[in-house]
Amino acid sequence: MASALSDRLSRLVKTMRGQARITEDNVAEMLREVRMALLEADVALPVVRDFIARVKLKALGQDVVGSLTPGQALVGVVHKELARTMGELDANGEPKAGPSELNLATQPPAVILMAGLQGAGKTTTTAKLAKHLVEKRKKKVLTVSGDVYRPAAIEQLKTVTAQAGAEWFPSQPSDQPVDIALAALDHAKRHYFDVLIVDTAGRLAIDEALMAEIRALHAALKPIETLFVVDAMQGQDAVNTAQAFGAALPLSGIVLTKLDGDSRGGAALSVRSVTGAPIKFAGVSEKIDGLEAFDAERHAGRVLGMGDILALVEEVQKGVDLAQAQKLAEKVKTGGFDLNDYADQLLQMRKMGGLGALMDKLPAQLQAQAGGADMDRAEREMRRMVGIIHSMTALERRKPELIKASRKRRIATGAGVQVQEVNRLLNQFDQMQGMMKKMKGGGLMKMMKRMGGLKGGLPGGFGG
Structure with a gap:
């Protein structure tokens, strides 16, 4: 949805340049483009109609303010309505500023019930949410599985909960889900947990037995939050599932999983509209920390090709080891930058989700300026380079000048690559060292100006 809607609207902004006022005609032209982009993105037809009418x-x-063109003013209206369609609203019916948050204002433990179909990612999302609450809100979190039907579901939750830094309550496939949940609640009260997250059973399709079971769990636990977990890539199926769960349960929020893999993006608009519950979290990667509190305004900006620079900054702050960065700065000053440092920089990039994840958060214009680099190929190249460096001895990493023909052959064999790839890595490292020397010598601004003129590739040879 992002690229389609962004492309259509950017074309429209150009064609409407010079017009002084938003009129019936130019609104109709823009709305045709928006309608087509939304339908192509698999947004449900009733949602499209309601959105277009608003x-x-x-x-x-609407008058065109200041230096804005009618096209830009219309994009502003679309941006605001996208945010209204996806996020929480304040008392005046306006989109709430900032990311959504869970309501934990109750006598501890606050119970969170996870609902959704099998395969939507409930168990993984339960652990991701536990990690979010432990790290971001400093809560003591307990998880429990009420999925007594799926083989290994209980053990899976145990494993991912440990990765999240939370605690897990044991259950048996022979137990009843309501009994399991009440035992976990009693344990959470007696051991002073702040939050209990209950992972429920899914089915491959909606059926009455599933709905009856989850209604019974809701009645017994009286959760403060009931979150519906849905796969963003399901398109229209996501809407049908959302309607069924919305009718069975008083949903308080939605978690969209696999949002990073959804090229169309229609589920984000449709599911919010049919359930009336705001999107509270989005799964943006398979990693245990790949869950973002959903900010409707920022997501609307990404959809319209404006990028999400705030998310990019947060990603960098989260992924960068400040002590290590300071140490590297000192090495640059003394000219001691070596292959260990080069490998560290590549690994830092991967910790931040890789080049593709960072590029996705840039505005469309800046993405285009990257020269259409093949991010998948660049990511593979990064992994290969780290593998080559790890095949070297500690001495070779500190003193790359020692690496001659016989050493290159040994390193290539150890890394499973050709000698030419070892040569290419060493050449790129030499270029990086040259850049570091320029920075050390105060030539940083000149270097940046030269880099600003580069086209068709990314620094370090990626994507060229």
Whole structure:
């Protein structure tokens, strides 16, 4: 959805340049483009109709303020309505600023019930949410599995909960889900847990037995949050599932999983609309920390090709080891930058989700300026380079000048690559060292100006 809607709207902004006012005609033209982009993104037809009607009502007759063109003003209206469609609203019906948060204002433990179909990612999301609460809100979290039907579901939750830094309550496939949940709640009360997250059973399709079971769990636990977990890549199926769960349970929020793999993005608009529950979290990678509190305004910006620079900054702050960065700065000053440091920089990039994840958060214009680099190929190249460096001895990493023909052959064999790839790595490292020397000598601004003129590739030879 992001690229389609962004492309259509950017074309429209150009064609409407010079017009002084938003009129019935230019609104109709823009709404045709928006309607087509939304339908192509697999947004449900009733949601598209409602969205278009709201944009038309807000846009018609609106004066163009300051230096804005009518096209830019219309994009502003679309941005605001996208945020309204996906996120929480305040008392005045306006989109709430900032990311959504869970309501934990109750006598501890606050119970969170996870609902959704099998395969939507409930168990993994339960652990990701536990990690979020432990790290971001400093809560003592207990998880429990009420999935007594799926083989290994209980053990899976045990494993991922340990990775999240939370605690897990044991259960048996022979137990009843309501009994398991009540035993976990009693344990959470007696051991002073702040939050209990209950992972429930899914089915491959909606059935009455599933709905009856989850209604019974809800009645017994009286959760403060009931979160519906849905696969963003399901498109129209996600809408049908959301309607069924919304009718069975008083949903308080939605977690969209696999949002990073969803090229169309229609589920984000449709599911919020049919359930009436705001999107509270989005799964953005398979890693245990790959869960973001959903910020509707920022996501609307990404959809419209404006990027998400705030998320990029947060990703960098989260992924960068400040002590290590300071140590590297000292090495640059003394000219001691070696292959160990080069490998560390590559690994830092991977910790931040890789080049592709960082590029996705840039505005569309900047993404285009990257020269259409093949991010998958660049990621593979990064992994290969780290593998080559790890095949070297400690002395070779500190003193790359020692690496001659026989050493290159041994390193290539150890890394499972050709000698030419070892040569390419050493050449790129020499270029990086040259850049470091320029920085050391105060030539940073000149270097940045030269880099600003580069086209068709990324620094370090990636994507060229």
